Amino acid sequence: MKHLLSINDISKLEAISILDTAQELARVSDGPMKKLPTLRGRTIVNLFAEDSTRTRISFEAAAKRLSADVINFSAKGSSISKGESLKDTAQTLQAMGADAVIIRHGASGAAQRLADSQWMSGSVINAGDGTHEHPSQALLDAFTIHKHLYKSESDLTGLRVAIVGDVLHSRVARSNVLLLSKLGANVILVAPPTLLPVGIESWPCEISYDLDSVIGSVDAIMMLRIQMERMSELFFPNAREYSRYFGLNSDRMKALKSDAIVMHPGPMNRGLEITADAADGARSVIVEQVANGVSIRMAILYLLLAGSQEIGAAL
Amino acid sequence: MSLVLPAPDLTRALTRISHEILERNAGSSNITLLGIPTRGAHLAKRIGEIISQIENTAIQVGTLDITLHRDDLRLRPPRALMPTVIPPLGVEGRDVILVDDVLFSGRTIRAALDALGEIGRPKSVQLAILVDRGHRELPIRADYVGKNIPTSLEQSVLVHLTELDGVDEVLVEGSAQ
Numbered sequence: 001m002k003h004l005l006s007i008n009d010i011s012k013l014e015a016i017s018i019l020d021t022a023q024e025l026a027r028v029s030d031g032p033m034k035k036l037p038t039l040r041g042r043t044i045v046n047l048f049a050e051d052s053t054r055t056r057i058s059f060e061a062a063a064k065r066l067s068a069d070v071i072n073f074s075a076k077g078s079s080i081s082k083g084e085s086l087k088d089t090a091q092t093l094q095a096m097g098a099d100a101v102i103i104r105h106g107a108s109g110a111a112q113r114l115a116d117s118q119w120m121s122g123s124v125i126n127a128g129d130g131t132h133e134h135p136s137q138a139l140l141d142a143f144t145i146h147k148h149l150y151k152s153e154s155d156l157t158g159l160r161v162a163i164v165g166d167v168l169h170s171r172v173a174r175s176n177v178l179l180l181s182k183l184g185a186n187v188i189l190v191a192p193p194t195l196l197p198v199g200i201e202s203w204p205c206e207i208s209y210d211l212d213s214v215i216g217s218v219d220a221i222m223m224l225r226i227q228m229e230r231m232s233e234l235f236f237p238n239a240r241e242y243s244r245y246f247g248l249n250s251d252r253m254k255a256l257k258s259d260a261i262v263m264h265p266g267p268m269n270r271g272l273e274i275t276a277d278a279a280d281g282a283r284s285v286i287v288e289q290v291a292n293g294v295s296i297r298m299a300i301l302y303l304l305l306a307g308s309q310e311i312g313a314a315l
Numbered sequence: 316m317s318l319v320l321p322a323p324d325l326t327r328a329l330t331r332i333s334h335e336i337l338e339r340n341a342g343s344s345n346i347t348l349l350g351i352p353t354r355g356a357h358l359a360k361r362i363g364e365i366i367s368q369i370e371n372t373a374i375q376v377g378t379l380d381i382t383l384h385r386d387d388l389r390l391r392p393p394r395a396l397m398p399t400v401i402p403p404l405g406v407e408g409r410d411v412i413l414v415d416d417v418l419f420s421g422r423t424i425r426a427a428l429d430a431l432g433e434i435g436r437p438k439s440v441q442l443a444i445l446v447d448r449g450h451r452e453l454p455i456r457a458d459y460v461g462k463n464i465p466t467s468l469e470q471s472v473l474v475h476l477t478e479l480d481g482v483d484e485v486l487v488e489g490s491a492q
Contacts, residue, residue, distance in 0.1 A: 017395060020395070020396070021395070021396050024380065024396040024397075024398065024399070025396070027399060028383075031433070031434065032434075032435075033433040033434075035433075036383045036384070036433070037383075037384060037429070038383045038384075038388065302383075302393065302396075303393045304393075306383075306388045306389070306393050307388060307389070307391055307392045307393035307394070308389055308390060308391055308392060
């Protein structure tokens with residue numbers, strides 16, 4: 001495995017190997033010395049053409065804990081805002097000797113384009129491309145679910161996970177459906193029909209339009225952010241109506257199973273898809289998702305970059 | 316392929332190492348055994364059991380994975396990480412005994428010293444090895460040796476343990492030239 005572009009590219013065994021590696025690396029984040037020499041001398045570029053807090057900082061923290069050098073590069077304040085193309089940017093990074101590029105881009109397929117091109121020779125890690133995929137988020141979500149709900153088995157067989165909200169614009173939802181179902185979980189998407197993409201019937205999951213009929217049966221519920229910046233037309237009458245039908249509030253929290261967990265990839269629109277008491281309650285693992293994100297991203301960087309550039313044997 | 320350490324000899328070697336550890340550290344109260352996965356971890360567990368029988372008290376036994384500190388990571392495909400388990404009393408101020416199956420170049424032990432330094436500052440670090448096959452590339456030696464087996468670089472030493480391989484034995488493969 002040289003790149004991490006899509007959950008479709010990794011097998012179940014590879015996914016489990018990433019989760020197991022993250023489990024061991026989490027120990028480093030918990031220990032007194034949060035630094036390992038493993039990637040000393042490697043240069044990792046954070047190429048963020050779209051805004052991000054969590055993902056960028058998380059990748060940066062992960063790279064630094066493994067002693068890699070990190071160059072941050074965002075659209076604002078770089079030549080991308082002057083209209084430089086992805087190709088020219090990539091060739092610049094190649095000339096500077098980047099061993100890996102972590103790319104977030106508004107265009108679906110940008111990471112794939114970068115990996116397939118001959119513009120640069122390093123690894124490409126997709127940190128979110130348009131409405132397509134966000135594989136590291138799905139891996140950290142699977143890691144969080146596994147940590148809370150399963151102690152022994154290495155996959156998620158038998159668990160039922162609801163993903164609720166704006167599936168149409170969500171790269172998190174797509175990566176999660178692919179990964180969680182690959183790991184044996186039963187995924188159910190809950191959204192108004194206007195917020196489901198065309199071709200959803202072919203996804204390996206169930207679909208429901210009624211949150212209240214689903215909520216009592218799930219082990220984990222993942223609320224998606226309503227992506228105002230991608231809403232070019234009216235997908236629901238108004239925010240209050242959306243909250244009433246698809247928001248996670250204190251009444252719906254009571255309907256959840258007693259050991260079910262509440263997840264959100266962030267950033268949250270408090271009061272829209274999730275109320276403050278649901279987001280801050282005892283069942284919420286939202287802050288833990290962020291901490292787990294660092295371990296997962298350390299595992300990805302370790303498995304992609306630590307060994308020789310041959311096809312990974314541990315993967 | 317020749318058998319250099321059959322099961323009874325292997326057990327006797329571990330028993331002797333256990334006694335030597337107790338002698339040198341004047342008892343078991345301050346010792347912590349850390350095995351290097353995979354086979355070192357099983358050997359540490361066995362030595363811990365022998366010592367706890369002799370001393371009639373529980374022994375601090377754990378494992379220490381050194382993969383992230385190896386100096387040959389770039390030369391090979393990525394390796395899977397093994398568990399590190401630090402026993403409850405930690406390593407701070409303890410007499411830590413690293414346990415591994417074969418001592419060869421010494422690079423694994425160098426990595427283990429780095430990995431250990433990240434966890435804490437032991438009072439002392441000692442090294443127990445089942446087989447010392449020579450060919451050191453670093454200034455490292457073992458404090459406790461099960462058996463010295465002179466080998467050529469073309470040979471390989473195979474340690475089999477009941478827990479993993481169903482049998483206790485040490486074999487040397489290849490010709491001595």
